[in-house]
Amino acid sequence: xxxxxxxxxxRIERFLQAEESETSSEFAxxxxxxxxxxxxxxxxxxxxxxxxxxxxxxxxLLLVLLFNFENSKGVNEGFVMLQSVEPLLDSDxxxxxxxxxxxxxxxxxxxxxxxxxxxxxxxxxxxxx
Amino acid sequence: MNGARVWSGNSLDLLCMNEAERNASARSEKEVTLMKxxxxxxxxxxxxxxxxxxxxxxxxxxxxxxxxxxxxxxTQRVFIRVYRSSARYAPKAKFSTWIFTIARNLLIDEIxxxxxxxxxxxxxxxxxxxxxxxxxxxxxxxVLLSRLEAIPENQKTALLLRVQxxxxxxxxxxxxxTTESSVKTWIHRARLDLKSSLSSTDQTS
Numbered sequence: 001x002x003x004x005x006x007x008x009x010x011r012i013e014r015f016l017q018a019e020e021s022e023t024s025s026e027f028a029x030x031x032x033x034x035x036x037x038x039x040x041x042x043x044x045x046x047x048x049x050x051x052x053x054x055x056x057x058x059x060x061l062l063l064v065l066l067f068n069f070e071n072s073k074g075v076n077e078g079f080v081m082l083q084s085v086e087p088l089l090d091s092d093x094x095x096x097x098x099x100x101x102x103x104x105x106x107x108x109x110x111x112x113x114x115x116x117x118x119x120x121x122x123x124x125x126x127x128x129x
Numbered sequence: 130m131n132g133a134r135v136w137s138g139n140s141l142d143l144l145c146m147n148e149a150e151r152n153a154s155a156r157s158e159k160e161v162t163l164m165k166x167x168x169x170x171x172x173x174x175x176x177x178x179x180x181x182x183x184x185x186x187x188x189x190x191x192x193x194x195x196x197x198x199x200x201x202x203x204t205q206r207v208f209i210r211v212y213r214s215s216a217r218y219a220p221k222a223k224f225s226t227w228i229f230t231i232a233r234n235l236l237i238d239e240i241x242x243x244x245x246x247x248x249x250x251x252x253x254x255x256x257x258x259x260x261x262x263x264x265x266x267x268x269x270x271x272v273l274l275s276r277l278e279a280i281p282e283n284q285k286t287a288l289l290l291r292v293q294x295x296x297x298x299x300x301x302x303x304x305x306x307t308t309e310s311s312v313k314t315w316i317h318r319a320r321l322d323l324k325s326s327l328s329s330t331d332q333t334s
Contacts, residue, residue, distance in 0.1 A: 016277075018188040043217065
């Protein structure tokens with residue numbers, strides 16, 4: 001080969017530049033440009049964000065629904081609480097007063113006397129004819 | 130005159146520039162305009178850009194991979210990426226730095242693919258070898274070709290960007306996301322490697 005040292009640099013440069021290398025005839029500018037434009041799309045700025053818009057809307061809707069559900073649950077609980085502190089009827093109050101007025105030994109446990117029991121007690125209290 | 134000055138559009142700057150700088154600035158401005166037109170799907174603009182950059186990219190890939198078909202495929206893929214990102218393109222750096230960053234990323238992907246799949250010597254490779262043997266290429270070209278294949282990708286890319294595109298060390302560092310000192314070291318090593326291959330071949334012959 002007999003390359004002189006001072007020629008080495010120049011030969012390496014020329015080799016690396018590859019200026020003799022050309023693309024094939026099918027690789028024409030016009031054809032390439034047409035194919036690229038035909039089969040591809042420009043990624044517009046914010047295009048990816050647009051894809052997430054429906055997802056974001058669904059998420060917002062779910063949040064709103066969840067919020068409303070939580071609120072309505074609170075209202076129901078409040079309603080139940082209101083019901084439980086509703087004032088007693090007069091008849092219930094009288095019955096309670098009677099029961100409180102009974103002596104301890106006459107307190108028959110948990111069983112509250114109903115109307116027929118009272119009738120029976122009244123009958124027993126009256127003398128036999 | 131600072132060769133790395135970026136075109137500012139100022140008329141005073143224009144007066145102070147030498148001819149090479151004016152040409153570079155005009156070209157840079159032209160590429161920005163082309164990119165705007167390409168983003169609007171202007172086929173003529175795409176053709177113009179391809180005309181400007183097809184051969185530089187092809188030669189870069191050809192020397193990197195030593196495969197004509199792969200070099201053309203990768204060149205096409207660079208233009209596809211350029212087209213897709215044309216609407217988002219902002220001239221922060223020189224156009225050459227941007228386009229060769231894309232090229233280098235694709236090259237690395239291709240090298241990784243080649244490493245994953247078993248090495249098959251293609252017909253094209255065999256044709257090249259035969260043509261070398263038959264004297265179509267000069268002997269030193271063949272030696273450099275085989276030596277270049279063995280050089281690591283980072284050294285090879287840095288050397289090719291320096292020699293083919295005459296990019297500055299700073300620009301090469303930007304493309305390769307490394308430091309200027311690393312670039313200088315890689316280029317120096319690659320040159321030494323190629324020189325030694327020529328020297329050793331010379332001694333054996």
